[in-house]
Amino acid sequence: MKPLTPFLRSSTIRLSLIYMLLFGMSVMILMAFIYWSTAAYMTKQMDYQIEADIKALVEHYELRGLGGLTNLLRKRLSSKPVGTSLYLLTTDQFIPLLGNLDQWPLEKKDENGWVNFRLENINENNEIHHARARSFYLPGNLFLLVGKDIHDLQKTKKLIIHTLIWGLLITIVLAAAGGIMMSKSMLRRIESINSTSVEIMSGDLAKRIPTRNSNDDFDVLASNLNTMLDRIQELMEGVRRVSDNIAHDLRTPLSRLKSHLDHLNNKRIEEEAKDVLEKAIVEADGLLNTFNALLHIARIENSNLQENFTALSLNEVLMDVVELYEPLSEVKQQTLTLNIETPATIWGYRDLLVQAFANLLDNAIKYTPEQGSITIELVLKKQRVILSFADSGAGIPSEARKKVFQRFFRLEESRNTAGNGLGLSLVFAVAKLHRFDIQLLDNDPGLRVECCLPLYQEAIS
């Protein structure tokens, strides 16, 4: 399984970044639009004012002549406050005649006759002011410049830009926070689906993905997955029940068959017939053992055996098992070592634990070649007991490791050795009953079965 956390982190950041960028960009476009429309409107408005002013002045000139125009200009110039209007009347040599500008602006006009220029007569604040004006020729060799001080307009524009930039910054920060929050909550839900599926894959088929009853897409996905899991579990239980039922139903006639054979075996019969009979008995015994083992596992899985749990010394249990099997490994000249770091008391069912450990050790001896080594180790780690059975045999290829706990699964190589393919299924059932974590690892070479179990105090609390 892939580690989840780094992936999760990176996709939180990625998602929120994308979210932030998209959101920030749209806000920026929106703000640029607001700016351009307001600024352009303001400039245009000013141009209109100037043009209207010019129109009025020209009309006045046409009606009243130069005297009328100068009178009107004087009147305007003397009116308090002067406001932002600028006027300059010059000769055709641009020698100022009248107006509130010292000289004709030197800047070039644009094609519509507009000119932007700096104002030289600085006001009381020592600020540099800019102006926008339009000039035209009056019949009679005169030039008239009419304009406006655009300082206030520029100030307003600047204010708008500042406001918009601040708005944008706040929006980006909010978008980032919102993005992180949203993607986190989304990923948290994906994570909960993920972690549940990991648990299910590791064997806990009863696990279900939590839902929030909010009926959103995630809830629908979770409940669909849960329904699927229910169905899978039902099917699996069905298969198991069928095989258990078969075992149960066949056991009775099979045991009768076996009794008959036994009975026959006690009679005086020919030597040749006896041989065949004994072979038949061995076969019947094998079948019965398989059925019994199957039912035994079913029983461990389905009954409430916790009531038989007692506090047990794990070391003593292990020593008993090792003591029983030690001669078998001695026959194969294997080195069998039991390393117990510290004594450990656990909460469990002795008979079943003994059987599970015996199966593990029996397997280790069976699949380790002569003169190989087998090490059983008991280590305490953070209030948990780590019990490992390590051998120097052929090991189990990693792709088969999950399957060996299944009933009747046997590796191709071991089909010819004795056994019914139920030994590890029993181990797994016992481990599940005791809430052990059991793992098959590589011992390089060989197999290492590691059980992680809670100490007595932890288990009962």
Place this chain on the structure above:
Amino acid sequence: MHLLVVEDDIQAAQYLVKGLSENGHTVDHEADGKSGLFMALENSYDVIIMDRMLPNLDGLSAIKTIRASGNTTPVMILSALGEVDDRVHGLRAGGDDYLVKPFAFAELLARLDVLSRRQGDIKQPETALKVADLEMDLLSHSVKRAGQNIDLQPREFRLLEYLMRNQGQIITRTMLLENVWNFHFDPQTNVIDVHISRLRNKIDKNFDKPLLQTVRGVGYTMKADD
């Protein structure tokens, strides 16, 4: 031996009665718990064979009542359930041995034999055991054969002790596992045979007469050769 079989399954009961009679035992049969209990209390048997699941009164309750009346007749519980927790319950109720169906008949016979002897054995605690020239001192934990000291591991000592205490009787592999190791499962390997052959190497190998003998298809027996 005089035996009482309380078993409701007709086929199983017939099989038991027939087999036991053929092996020289006198057998009474009852098919339900109440009449089984009545017979057990009225007569004196060497061993009572009691099924767990019975009509009228279940096997365990019957055993409890038998024990409550002060009757100490050994009881062999038969069960199809075949689970360790059932065994614990059965023995707690007052049963002396527990056998799971289906079983080999030889296993039942061997166990009945041991059970009936046990009843007679409750004398003073023994301090020494002896089979021919093999002697075991239970106080000093020493073993001698023909006066020669034999060094045994603790478990070998217990194995030999169990065999010597039940000398002359057939002891099955499961009985050894249960009584010497306190393991209640079938290991499906020849592990017991290996232990026996180790013990043989120590007590029989260098002597003329082997005392520890294999009973083909059943188990072992410890006896002085006649």
